[in-house]
Amino acid sequence: MPTLGILGGSEIAKMLAQAAAKWHIKTVIFAPEADLPAQQVTPHYVVGDYHDETLVREFAAQCDVITLDNDTVDVETLRQLEALGKSVYPKPETIASVQDKLTQKRTLQAANLAVPRFLPVQMATDVMQAIEAFGFPVMLKARRGSHDGSGNMLIHRSADLPTALEKLQHHDLMAEEFISFVRELAVVVARGGNGDIRLYPVLEILQQDYTCHIVLCPAGIEETTALKALEMAQHAVESINGIGVFGVELFELENGDLLINEICPYPPNAGYLTIEGIITSQFENHIRAVMGLPLGDVDQIAPATAMVNMLAQRHSIPHADILKDVLAIGGAHIHWYGKPQAQPGRKMGHITVLGYTADGAEKVGRLALSKIQL
Amino acid sequence: MPTLGILGGSEIAKMLAQAAAKWHIKTVIFAPEADLPAQQVTPHYVVGDYHDETLVREFAAQCDVITLDNDTVDVETLRQLEALGKSVYPKPETIASVQDKLTQKRTLQAANLAVPRFLPVQMATDVMQAIEAFGFPVMLKARRGSHDGSGNMLIHRSADLPTALEKLQHHDLMAEEFISFVRELAVVVARGGNGDIRLYPVLEILQQDYTCHIVLCPAGIEETTALKALEMAQHAVESINGIGVFGVELFELENGDLLINEICPYPPNAGYLTIEGIITSQFENHIRAVMGLPLGDVDQIAPATAMVNMLAQRHSIPHADILKDVLAIGGAHIHWYGKPQAQPGRKMGHITVLGYTADGAEKVGRLALSKIQL
Numbered sequence: 001m002p003t004l005g006i007l008g009g010s011e012i013a014k015m016l017a018q019a020a021a022k023w024h025i026k027t028v029i030f031a032p033e034a035d036l037p038a039q040q041v042t043p044h045y046v047v048g049d050y051h052d053e054t055l056v057r058e059f060a061a062q063c064d065v066i067t068l069d070n071d072t073v074d075v076e077t078l079r080q081l082e083a084l085g086k087s088v089y090p091k092p093e094t095i096a097s098v099q100d101k102l103t104q105k106r107t108l109q110a111a112n113l114a115v116p117r118f119l120p121v122q123m124a125t126d127v128m129q130a131i132e133a134f135g136f137p138v139m140l141k142a143r144r145g146s147h148d149g150s151g152n153m154l155i156h157r158s159a160d161l162p163t164a165l166e167k168l169q170h171h172d173l174m175a176e177e178f179i180s181f182v183r184e185l186a187v188v189v190a191r192g193g194n195g196d197i198r199l200y201p202v203l204e205i206l207q208q209d210y211t212c213h214i215v216l217c218p219a220g221i222e223e224t225t226a227l228k229a230l231e232m233a234q235h236a237v238e239s240i241n242g243i244g245v246f247g248v249e250l251f252e253l254e255n256g257d258l259l260i261n262e263i264c265p266y267p268p269n270a271g272y273l274t275i276e277g278i279i280t281s282q283f284e285n286h287i288r289a290v291m292g293l294p295l296g297d298v299d300q301i302a303p304a305t306a307m308v309n310m311l312a313q314r315h316s317i318p319h320a321d322i323l324k325d326v327l328a329i330g331g332a333h334i335h336w337y338g339k340p341q342a343q344p345g346r347k348m349g350h351i352t353v354l355g356y357t358a359d360g361a362e363k364v365g366r367l368a369l370s371k372i373q374l
Numbered sequence: 375m376p377t378l379g380i381l382g383g384s385e386i387a388k389m390l391a392q393a394a395a396k397w398h399i400k401t402v403i404f405a406p407e408a409d410l411p412a413q414q415v416t417p418h419y420v421v422g423d424y425h426d427e428t429l430v431r432e433f434a435a436q437c438d439v440i441t442l443d444n445d446t447v448d449v450e451t452l453r454q455l456e457a458l459g460k461s462v463y464p465k466p467e468t469i470a471s472v473q474d475k476l477t478q479k480r481t482l483q484a485a486n487l488a489v490p491r492f493l494p495v496q497m498a499t500d501v502m503q504a505i506e507a508f509g510f511p512v513m514l515k516a517r518r519g520s521h522d523g524s525g526n527m528l529i530h531r532s533a534d535l536p537t538a539l540e541k542l543q544h545h546d547l548m549a550e551e552f553i554s555f556v557r558e559l560a561v562v563v564a565r566g567g568n569g570d571i572r573l574y575p576v577l578e579i580l581q582q583d584y585t586c587h588i589v590l591c592p593a594g595i596e597e598t599t600a601l602k603a604l605e606m607a608q609h610a611v612e613s614i615n616g617i618g619v620f621g622v623e624l625f626e627l628e629n630g631d632l633l634i635n636e637i638c639p640y641p642p643n644a645g646y647l648t649i650e651g652i653i654t655s656q657f658e659n660h661i662r663a664v665m666g667l668p669l670g671d672v673d674q675i676a677p678a679t680a681m682v683n684m685l686a687q688r689h690s691i692p693h694a695d696i697l698k699d700v701l702a703i704g705g706a707h708i709h710w711y712g713k714p715q716a717q718p719g720r721k722m723g724h725i726t727v728l729g730y731t732a733d734g735a736e737k738v739g740r741l742a743l744s745k746i747q748l
Contacts, residue, residue: 018395023708024414041392041416294701296704297705327667335397336396
């Protein structure tokens with residue numbers, strides 16, 4: 001069986017490595033730091049900079065197929081790994097077309113997929129032009145390397161602009177119309193190298209301070225909206241020739257229209273609930289897709305699943321005793337990633353609950369969360 | 375969070391380490407060989423003989439709590455680990471009362487639990503006495519270190535005795551009446567240090583050549599039989615003051631009576647199906663029990679679950695391509711342990727299927743199995 005290399009050491013890499021281990025697929029983790037979550041679940045890892053060519057070769061020498069758990073890896077590193085004869089999935093071209101949010105939006109637009117209106121930003125006057133075109137508020141976004149709203153600044157009035165530009169000064173920028181959505185949705189899409197595709201049930205995402213806090217499966221939406229979301233998600237992943245598992249985030253508008261907000265080119269946070277909630281988890285299907293194995297079914301295990309994220313409240317790692325408290329809640333599946341550092345809003349773990357309704361499952365998850373001090 | 379040491383490197387240790395990693399509990403594997411299944415899922419391991427005192431100390435220095443995945447570890451090694459200040463679960467006394475099958479049967483009998491009639495065997499005449507007492511056939515059993523019928527010889531007539539005694543000549547022996555059972559059942563029992571207990575649904579075991587081939591959950595038995603099995607299993611684990619997860623194997627007789635065949639003092643093979651079939655797997659509950667965490671619910675995820683074992687047919691490891699074939703079957707959860715050697719009848723992996731009926735789930739599992747060449 002070929003060996004799988006993973007660029008990144010996050011909980012996503014950890015869950016990928018655990019899925020691979022189920023079939024005795026060996027994984028090698030290459031991450032910039034030691035003691036990351038994924039380094040606890042495999043004896044094979046390389047620690048250091050992705051720009052260190054010796055390390056890249058050392059890593060490549062141990063792997064046959066290579067994937068990633070983030071979209072910040074330099075496409076050059078991916079191309080270098082391909083040049084060393086390795087299979088890299090998603091393909092470097094896919095990552096290139098996704099990791100720059102402006103390119104991503106242009107790609108989606110070219111594929112006739114509905115996205116919020118956007119404009120490239122080179123200088124302050126470009127933002128003024130966006131404000132003129134879209135009206136206030138306008139979303140100013142770093143084009144690369146930002147997540148969970150960290151690289152986004154909402155411009156409510158002209159006076160907000162200097163602070164926003166200063167805060168984002170080290171980034172390439174784009175401006176986007178602000179979407180007043182009814183719901184935020186996500187579709188997890190698994191796609192194999194042969195074009196075979198699996199669309200997971202539409203997820204509903206509840207944010208707290210711009211961070212995903214709760215995910216419900218299935219989303220509480222009309223059947224027609226769900227079908228439209230699935231169709232758009234499939235089309236979006238095909239438009240970037242995605243191989244692996246992708247998260248397609250959508251906004252549902254008041255009139256039922258959908259806009260694609262963003263594509264995540266690796267198994268997304270929202271899809272962690274697929275571990276217990278779906279017959280084939282997104283991590284298992286990612287392994288299947290990148291290793292050239294047949295994709296698995298994506299039926300729900302229970303009528304509904306809810307996931308409640310454990311977001312840190314402080315800069316210190318919560319005490320291990322919280323595990324005792326949260327494990328005492330019946331029917332909750334607890335995941336604790338083992339991140340070496342905490343900061344307010346950082347996702348340290350999650351709670352998944354299966355139930356007959358998403359509401360009921362969410363209540364059990366919230367109850368479990370209320371028992372602990374993060 | 376304390377670190378968990380595991381004596382043994384089998385797929386049981388692997389599944390325990392994977393359950394522990396879900397909560398970022400660090401595991402250290404101590405096994406006699408390298409390249410065992412568990413050594414693929416943690417970077418922390420010690421390889422060597424359990425009688426090597428330096429290694430035992432090296433292992434102990436890395437752990438706070440210690441458990442095991444087999445019942446062949448010398449009780450002296452366990453006591454040594456306790457003397458080094460480590461918490462060892464199940465307790466050495468529990469292992470001592472279980473690993474010698476004669477002591478085990480006597481312990482169960484002393485607790486007023488029904489077991490097959492048995493006699494200790496020191497010499498050939500003791501077997502003759504057993505034959506006189508129980509009638510033919512009589513089961514001659516090695517008292518220690520045998521599994522899946524490997525240390526058992528069935529004596530159909532006096533002429534079978536010399537061969538049987540020769541084959542088992544290096545073992546302490548016992549004789550047992552042969553039980554012509556209707557069904558073989560198993561109950562997985564989780565018990566915490568505080569006496570808290572969880573009884574998993576009664577499992578039905580289908581053997582093939584004395585090896586567990588298929589497990590069905592729940593067993594196709596009367597409600598009263600199930601309740602009796604659960605009660606006996608609880609009583610059995612309490613009688614040995616078991617802390618951790620145990621498998622209690624029972625014979626169901628024609629008249630509905632139950633006899634306890636054997637206690638497995640670690641998460642048993644039959645219970646692998648709890649990973650997908652039960653809300654808290656036996657591996658998760660074992661970790662909870664030995665780490666002093668609250669036990670989890672043991673409700674079924676679906677009305678029925680079936681597990682079909684992948685038993686090797688040859689002495690060579692089946693080709694990795696079988697994974698492609700078996701993963702193409704919808705709705706089946708595939709586990710491949712990564713054992714370094716194969717031999718006919720050896721369990722290399724298993725297939726778990728959830729369904730509305732045990733029959734239906736079993737059919738899907740058998741179909742998946744029929745697709746591969748082991």
